[in-house]
Amino acid sequence: MLFDLAPKTSRKDLYDFSEELESLYRSYGSARLVTVVGPRRAGNTSLILTFLSEYNIPESGLL
Ligand SMILES: Nc1ncnc2c1ncn2[C@@H]1O[C@H](COP(=O)(O)OP(=O)(O)OP(=O)(O)O)[C@@H](O)[C@H]1O
Numbered sequence: 039m040l041f042d043l044a045p046k047t048s049r050k051d052l053y054d055f056s057e058e059l060e061s062l063y064r065s066y067g068s069a070r071l072v073t074v075v076g077p078r079r080a081g082n083t084s085l086i087l088t089f090l091s092e093y094n095i096p097e098s099g100l101l
């Protein structure tokens with residue numbers, strides 16, 4: 039699973055991003071707009087997908 043080419047979607051598979059997950063959750067609760075910015079293949083999509091699934095946020099919650 040660690041070497042899967044697809045983005046990760048759960049905390050157990052996402053390595054070393056717990057601070058970023060918590061930071062994203064705080065920003066989601068307080069900011070009008072949140073962006074995730076990083077180099078290509080750094081895990082940007084994995085961070086967002088794991089955040090949505092671990093915090094049970096429906097896609098409609100993003101609007
Ligand atoms: N923290 C991590 N733990 C485990 N796997 C990771 C992590 N970060 C990235 N990966 C793996 O690296 C690859 C790239 O991750 P991902 O697609 O999430 O990155 P991205 O920044 O959105 O990439 P892209 O530039 O292609 O959009 C995938 O195989 C993903 O599973």
Ligand SMILES: [Mg+2]
Binds near residue numbers: 082083
């Ligand atoms: Mg991506």
